[in-house]
Amino acid sequence: MRAIGIILAGGNSNRMRELSNKRAIAAMPMAGSYRSIDFALSNMTNSHINRVAVFTQYNSRSLNEHLSSGKWWDFGRKQGGLFVFTPTITNTNSYWYQGTADALYQNLNFLKESHEPYVVIASGDGIYKLDYNKVLEYHIEKGADITVVCKDLSKEPEQLERFGVVKMNDDGRIREFEEKPLVAESTIASIGVYVVRRRQLIELLENCAKEERNDFVKDILIRQKNVKKIYGYMMDSYWSNISDVDAYYKTNMDFLNKDIRDYFFKQYPDIYSKVDDLPPAKYNKGAEIRNSLVASGCIVNGTVENSVLFKEVFVGNNCTIKNSIILNDVYIGDNVYIENCIVESRDTIRANSTHVGEDRIEIIVEKNSRYIL
Amino acid sequence: MIKKEMIAMLLAGGQGSRLGVLTSKVAKPAVSFGGKYKIIDFPLSNCINSGIDTVGVLTQYRPLRLNQHIGIGIPWDLDRNIGGVTVLPPYEKSTNSEWYTGTANAIYQNLEYMDYYNPDYVLILSGDHIYKMDYEVMLDFHKSRHADVTLATFNVSEEEARRFGVVLADEEGTITEFEEKPENPRSTKASMGIYIFSWPVLKDALQQLSEQPACDFGKHIIPFCHNNGKKICAYEYKGYWKDVGTLYSYWEANMELIDLIPEFNLYEEFWKIYTKSDVLPPQYIADNTKVEASIIGEGSEIYGQVYNSVLGTGVTVEEGAVVRDSIIMNGTVIGKNSQVSKAIISEYVTLGENVVLGTFDDAENKVAPHIYAGGLATIGEYSVIPDNVQIGKNTAIFGETESSDYPDGRLMSGETLIKVGELA
Numbered sequence: 001m002r003a004i005g006i007i008l009a010g011g012n013s014n015r016m017r018e019l020s021n022k023r024a025i026a027a028m029p030m031a032g033s034y035r036s037i038d039f040a041l042s043n044m045t046n047s048h049i050n051r052v053a054v055f056t057q058y059n060s061r062s063l064n065e066h067l068s069s070g071k072w073w074d075f076g077r078k079q080g081g082l083f084v085f086t087p088t089i090t091n092t093n094s095y096w097y098q099g100t101a102d103a104l105y106q107n108l109n110f111l112k113e114s115h116e117p118y119v120v121i122a123s124g125d126g127i128y129k130l131d132y133n134k135v136l137e138y139h140i141e142k143g144a145d146i147t148v149v150c151k152d153l154s155k156e157p158e159q160l161e162r163f164g165v166v167k168m169n170d171d172g173r174i175r176e177f178e179e180k181p182l183v184a185e186s187t188i189a190s191i192g193v194y195v196v197r198r199r200q201l202i203e204l205l206e207n208c209a210k211e212e213r214n215d216f217v218k219d220i221l222i223r224q225k226n227v228k229k230i231y232g233y234m235m236d237s238y239w240s241n242i243s244d245v246d247a248y249y250k251t252n253m254d255f256l257n258k259d260i261r262d263y264f265f266k267q268y269p270d271i272y273s274k275v276d277d278l279p280p281a282k283y284n285k286g287a288e289i290r291n292s293l294v295a296s297g298c299i300v301n302g303t304v305e306n307s308v309l310f311k312e313v314f315v316g317n318n319c320t321i322k323n324s325i326i327l328n329d330v331y332i333g334d335n336v337y338i339e340n341c342i343v344e345s346r347d348t349i350r351a352n353s354t355h356v357g358e359d360r361i362e363i364i365v366e367k368n369s370r371y372i373l
Numbered sequence: 374m375i376k377k378e379m380i381a382m383l384l385a386g387g388q389g390s391r392l393g394v395l396t397s398k399v400a401k402p403a404v405s406f407g408g409k410y411k412i413i414d415f416p417l418s419n420c421i422n423s424g425i426d427t428v429g430v431l432t433q434y435r436p437l438r439l440n441q442h443i444g445i446g447i448p449w450d451l452d453r454n455i456g457g458v459t460v461l462p463p464y465e466k467s468t469n470s471e472w473y474t475g476t477a478n479a480i481y482q483n484l485e486y487m488d489y490y491n492p493d494y495v496l497i498l499s500g501d502h503i504y505k506m507d508y509e510v511m512l513d514f515h516k517s518r519h520a521d522v523t524l525a526t527f528n529v530s531e532e533e534a535r536r537f538g539v540v541l542a543d544e545e546g547t548i549t550e551f552e553e554k555p556e557n558p559r560s561t562k563a564s565m566g567i568y569i570f571s572w573p574v575l576k577d578a579l580q581q582l583s584e585q586p587a588c589d590f591g592k593h594i595i596p597f598c599h600n601n602g603k604k605i606c607a608y609e610y611k612g613y614w615k616d617v618g619t620l621y622s623y624w625e626a627n628m629e630l631i632d633l634i635p636e637f638n639l640y641e642e643f644w645k646i647y648t649k650s651d652v653l654p655p656q657y658i659a660d661n662t663k664v665e666a667s668i669i670g671e672g673s674e675i676y677g678q679v680y681n682s683v684l685g686t687g688v689t690v691e692e693g694a695v696v697r698d699s700i701i702m703n704g705t706v707i708g709k710n711s712q713v714s715k716a717i718i719s720e721y722v723t724l725g726e727n728v729v730l731g732t733f734d735d736a737e738n739k740v741a742p743h744i745y746a747g748g749l750a751t752i753g754e755y756s757v758i759p760d761n762v763q764i765g766k767n768t769a770i771f772g773e774t775e776s777s778d779y780p781d782g783r784l785m786s787g788e789t790l791i792k793v794g795e796l797a
Contacts, residue, residue: 032655033671071447256657265654265672275448275650279639280408280670280684282631289664295655296409296671299640308655 003136004080004116004198005044008100009037009124010057015162015244018344018363024056025243026124027063029310029327029345031255031264032295035066036242037124038273041073041082046269047132049120050080053110055103057087057096063124072274083110099214105205111198119201121216123192127251128239129264129271130193138233139195145228146200146221148174149193151239162244163189164217166232174230177222188232190217191239204228238263249342249361252308252325256291278311286317302336316351331370338364375455377427377490379512379569381420382480385413385500386433386473391619393744394753394771394791395719396435402500403438404623405702405720407630407639408670408685411442412617413500414648417449417458422644423508425496427456429486431479433463433472448649461486475587477594481579487572495575497568497590503626503637504614505644512569514608518546521574521603522595525567525610537563538591542607551599553591562607564591565614574603613637621747624717627683627700631666652686652703659692670703677707685720699731708760715766716750724752725760733765736787745769745789 009026016025026037037054044052052075056063070082085107087096097103104111104121111119118139120132130149139147150166153159165184167176178185194216196204204220213219221230238260242248254260264271278297283289288303297312302319309315313326316334325342326332332343333351340357341364343349348370355364389401396404402413413430420428428451432439439460445451446458461483463472473479480487480497487495494515496508506525515523526540539560541550552558568590570578578594585593599605613636617623629635639646652672658664663678670686677694685703690696693710704721707713711724714731718724731750738745745751745767752758753771762779764770765786772792776782784790 033653258657261654261657271653273653275653277448277645277647277650279646280668280686281656282640282668283664283666283679284633285666287665289658289662291658291660293655293657294669297640310655 002116003049003118003120004114005049005052006119006121007037007040007052007054007124009054009063010097010103012058013243017245018365019245022059023062024058024060027066028242028248030127031252032293032308032310034271034273038271039127040122040124042271043130043132045073045075049132050077051114053083053085055085060086066274073272100216101205101208101219102214105209108202108205111202114198117198119196119198121194125243126191126239126241129237130235135195135233142172142231143229144231146230147195147233148190148230150188150232150234151191152187153189154187157187160184160187160189165189168232172231174225174232177225179217245361249325255293256306276311375491377456377492379425379494379496380427380487380490380492381425381496381498383416383428383430383498383500384476384479385430385439386479388434389501389618391744392623393620393741393751394769395751397753397771398435399438400432400434400436403442405685406503407627408668408683410646410648414646415503416498416500418646419506419508421449421451425508426451426453427490428458429461429483430458431461431473436462442649449647456490475589477579477588477590481583481588484576484579492572495570495572499566501618502614502616505612506610511608515569518606519604520606521571522598522605523569523608525565526562526607527565527610527614528561529563531558531561534558534561534563539563540607546606548605548607551596565610574598620717620744620749620751624700624749630683631668631681715748718752719754721754722752722756724758727761728758729763731766732763733786735766738767738787738789740789
């Protein structure tokens, strides 16, 4: 194989509100049966990248649990495999990862000891399918030093302030790069996926560290853009970043759209995830389901409309769940009304309660203890 | 040194011909059950849940699907350094090459496999029952009675007892007499076909009876042990156990899963049933649909109505279609405005539009009334049903059928339509 993979999954965002209290964004449940990082991991394995490192830092328990075996993504190999790197204290360093570049630098040995000529760097919070080999081919064809995968967001310009915004010349070389601008000068955003030659990356990281700089975007991409040949690769298929409650909500709801569902679930290649051995979903008498996704292990007695039920959700009698996302293993008692909400996983919603998100998506974290008679 | 206290030998070579077209292309243990599972998942999950990590699966009839399903045993945690699951097909020998001619003959031909693990006990299982059972408890019973052979029994009605081998036992559980399919059963303790043998006893019996044609556990090995003064005990099993040997009992067992709190509960945390999951995405239920009293597998898409049914993974029920009291297995498509009642539809069937399945007045099946009974319409895997046809009860269809196969667009109750297509 020509490339190794790196997934940056250490981040947290206060834009996720309470949802990030107990997990890293990369471990956010997605589309009923998956977690956010499954998309990057599946893209790696589907691009025949066999050696993948995941960098974690913030609240990584739930992510580590998900990554406890690499076999679900076919990384259980003698050649390659799945590596999880959390910051460690060494003789020379006792800091957390100070930034993305620092995270890579602290694990420079992983890069040095690989023999593949290229590195694909991705983030754990993007929902998309992409054959990284195509980006790599483009990278080689352009003779680029770094290639940045970009997406035109002219249809949703309000999203631009969350991303790096670039301007390219006719050849595709990035001439301007602005991180999270208040007023964007272009509608082309970087999606946080990079291809770079391994030795080039090592050199860049070492120089960066010498100057005590830590951030891959600010201190490498932006700083080097006139020195190194940094190219943009335009992707035009579905892409969404979930590191914001509204975006997370919308991305999940996107899967109610048949085209998007078919694109991810039915068209080659597949997205893989850890298998949970849950029974099929069950609908009892009185259940009413409309335009909703239901994952395995759910038991539904009430009404569910325009919603996504993740795994092992129990919906009691006479409940109404509308325009909501119910995360894994939630028990909802009888006569509950939920609208415009995201219910945090493993929660118990007391019978006869009402939860409505009035002018924004409400996040329900009840932490009730569960008792089932 | 290799040492396993107890290993299991799982007999999975039978066709199960009473399941009709469902087993035309697959062995019975590989037939789907309860939406996403295969019948063999139940004994395999019981093994690992009982702490048995060495299982030999004896295959013979149409093993492809079974082999693909079992693989190296990952879904059941049976991928082990020592032991794990091993598929054991019949093999050629320098002399006397033969198929597995009977249940005990199959085990006899794999003496070497068992010897390798140096077991104290061997558990014999069959791959065609639905139940959750802790074999370790049965082994404790076997040890505490100092038995040579323990067989599991299940209390059945007097009516049913005529179909089984029944045993008479004393208060301690020691078996005094056997009756095979008795006219007037003197006991209602039916043998479940689950045996624990002390390994030397089994090895000796198999070797002594090696010349016996079609050597069978119930017919030859157990009577042989009994006549030679071995202590045979009956372990009474009181949980849920369902023989799914006939189409009707298979249908019934599936339908029981949709009860509000089913006797056989797949939703319990304890004693999970494992299976190979190929389909991961959640299922989608569209607008203007109705899904009630049903269980549905991953990745299915429902645009029509589903009542009292068991649907596998990746099933599509298109707009206007109505499915009632039916079993629909993985990957099948039910076309627009079709109506399906009381049917068993196997995997990857394409059912056209405006098809009415399970209609007309009841009539006995003309070819195999003992198989296709109970008013069920049964369709074999990868079959194709054209648009606008009406199909009756007690019917069987297999193969890629076309409109011309249905005179006046009908297949009356009791008819059988088997087309030998590319797949046959």
